[in-house]
Amino acid sequence: MFSQTSRYALRTLAYLATHRDRWVLAREIAEGAGIPPDYLSKILARLRKRGFVSSQKGWGGGFRMKGTGGKVAISAVLETFDGKREKDGCAFGLGRCNAEAPCPLHPHWERIREEYEQMLTLTLCDLKHEGAP
Amino acid sequence: MFSQTSRYALRTLAYLATHRDRWVLAREIAEGAGIPPDYLSKILARLRKRGFVSSQKGWGGGFRMKGTGGKVAISAVLETFDGKREKDGCAFGLGRCNAEAPCPLHPHWERIREEYEQMLTLTLCDLKHEGAP
């Protein structure tokens, strides 16, 4: 469904959400959440630039969620990494496909996407770390 | 979602489903369904090997659906091009995520995927050509 990178990002934030009290090493996140360490560093950089996490260099440093981080919706994270989702895309990839001229899958797909969007409104508070793959 | 290639394949089959009475040129499908002609030839080859369509070389040739083609489920087409879908994958990409140890998205995701799988049981008969993108 969503990209590997977004999954990593969500797992990262879920991990940080369960350790809000301290600076967490990137290395620790990588192990704990099962993410390639060097790739994780890129993801963490984007999360920091986007304002979801803070970072601290040097001895005793690491990453932690920003104060407001827990109230961020999943959809905001996905948009950071996968770009904006097109909310009226057609499963068939047809250009003209809407309520008036629906493709055969339109009603089914419409309903599925609505539930999907609903799911993405959940916030990071809801995400708890569940272990590596 | 499914891949671009699968979307092309479904559009192709939908187009052929609306012209079951004759041999249809690849070129015509490409124009009618909005698919890159040279790429379409690869897709048609796989559809033929898989037994969804027949082909006829030379003057007056082209492609058409096999007799049984209309009863093929969308899921069968997707599996041909995207490979088997893992029915119990986790949105988070976590390895251990099931009813006993669910990730926070599990119940939501479960329900969405069920509806999705339901949609894929529709057959090609249900797919009518709706024009290019």
Place this chain on the structure above:
DNA sequence: ATCTCAATGGATATTGTCATCCACTGAGAG
């Protein structure tokens, strides 16, 4: 000041999808 730790960021490698090009093969028209 100097050492070590840990994040930062630029360069590069790998992989798979999507796409194009073109030479070959088989079939009907004349």
Place this chain on the structure above:
DNA sequence: CTCTCAGTGGATGACAATATCCATTGAGAT
């Protein structure tokens, strides 16, 4: 038989996503 049409298939290219490597920067410990 020969010409043209149209599918077949191998080789190649463009590109993004994923992943790795390593040199640099900033910060605390001593």
